[in-house]
Amino acid sequence: MTFIKYLKDRLLIVIGWLILSLLMVFMVWLTPGLNHFWDNISYLLVLQLFLIFVFFVIDYSRRQKWYKALAHQTDSHLQHFVEVASTNEEQLVQEYINQQVREHHLMLEQLLDSQKDQKDYMDSWIHEIKVPLAAVDLILNAIEFDIPDEKFVSLQNEIQKIDEYVEQVLYYSRSDEFVNDYLIQEYSLKKIIQPIIRSQANYFIQKNLQLSLSEEDAKVLTDAKWIEFIFRQLLSNAIKYTPNQGNIDIKIVTKSSGTSLILEDNGIGIPAEDLGRIFDKGFTGENGRKAQQHSTGIGLYLAKTLANKLGVMLTAESQAGMGTKMTLFFPRLDFYHEER
Template sequence: MRVKQYLRNQLPVIFIHVLGMLALALFLLANGNAVQTVLFILMVWLLVLLSYLVIVCCMQKTRLNKLLDMAEQLEERYLIPEIMAVPEKAAEQVFYQIMKMAEKSMIEKIGEIQRERKEYKEYIEQWIHEVKTPITAMKLLCENNRSSFTRELLAELENVQQFTEQALYYARSEHTEKDYSIREIQLSDVVHNAIADNKYLLRQSNMRITADNLEHCVYTDDKWIRFILNQLISNAVKYGTEQPALHFFTVRKQEHILLCIEDNGIGIPPGNLPRIFEKGFTGQNGRTGRNSTGIGLYLCKRLCDKLGIGLTAYSKEKGTTLTLSFPVNDFVTGVQN
């Protein structure tokens, strides 16, 4: 609260007091009182008025600042009436009741939106599980009737399955703790499984796969890591060159195991590199007819953050390296040794 604003609000009170002082001065002078006596009375009145204005200003400023501090500490600031003291003045009580009504309306609206989101999320998850059945059936039909057409169709079905999995994991990414299981996994197993998930897509793109030094074990959820690797493999295919190659390898760096996925694709422009994990960011490469959605890397980063895994990207003129950093649990390692 500013002092100028406070004084402006108190102008009616000051004006009434000034009129009262003038009326009293005229009355006292008309009754033959000395000028010094009248001035003394007016000075006392003025001193009392100024003291009152200063004390009220300080009290209101302290109270309002405290209220602002409480509001800033609240995550849901529409709940401020719950921590406010009920005001004593009638005018302030009216505004307090208005705030309570607004709070109630906001809580009801938030509850309605949360229910709608929950129902929509449950529907999406159910739909994805249902659509997996015809996708699997089509893959079996194609595998039982091998031809150049069915091989191309199998690669496209893997793309469809990738998008359905992406939608499912996006819906679950808000509460990953309800759907993951941390255990010891062999990095070679999860990498080979991810390659198998994309075998037709990799075969169609003539991708050359190499893997080195994958004997390390880490503690994480293999299903979520497999999904993340599927997204990274899909990106490598999407942004590949005429002779695409993909290299998987691990490095032990201090207290972390680094799983690196290196390709020889078109690379990422330096100006786009800091933003590739932002939601919806497609960048320069995504605008060149590759149907980029800007969701894949964002979702990978979000899941890695939830799992406590680092995800970084390094790119040059040709090729990109994405690195998953798994922390080493010294306690578990010591017990095993």
């Protein structure tokens, strides 16, 4: 708090002093037989003004420690207790603030415990659900020749969808602990993405999609597991929003500044008003609200979040009815040092 603000808070005291001073002048003026009236009054008023100014300066200096403690409490968002009160008024305020701090700490602990319990439950659920999923897959493979091929492929695709949604939940729950679960090494991009492409083979066959994969390859510094997840989200979206007999092109382009992994389709595209929000958490957009292409709004959000944590740039280009182009850009680290 500044000295001017301090004086404004004590405006009533100043006004009271002025009123008392005027009363004193009036009473002295009524007293008969006083010599040098105005000289004496001027001296008294100046002396009073000096004394009250000194009083305010001393009081302000004494309260500065209190004001700083309150300002620090505001900046720290109720993280620390206040222990500098010296007057009864300050003690009252200090007691109230410290009570708020205690309640804040208690609520924060309860929230953290609740989040930990929720995360532990999610991790347990994810691992538990994988057991019946694997069992269903084994049963389906056992009866492969007892049901029509079309039904077998359809059931296999549905099981894979469930597995992908479970994986999405797993990565979502671990996204806050990314720093504890990554390993940066040099990987071949093709070796990372080819297993993902093969895992989606049934969808390509079912929708009669044409896949074009460039012959170029490149090595990048990244974490393979997280890139696999990101690429799977992008490829799943491309398959979902590309009509039957559509095309999906995957290219790897290397430049001096880094390597780009480009996934382009000729699907329904993204409306201009939605393009800037597709990476927002929970955003489904016009396309995602359609029944045949139901979207949760989590996949691209996770892909963008994890890409940022890996230092990879994920961008999107699209026009409604003209397809979509998703680009993962892996910067070459020494490029930035050369630029400097």
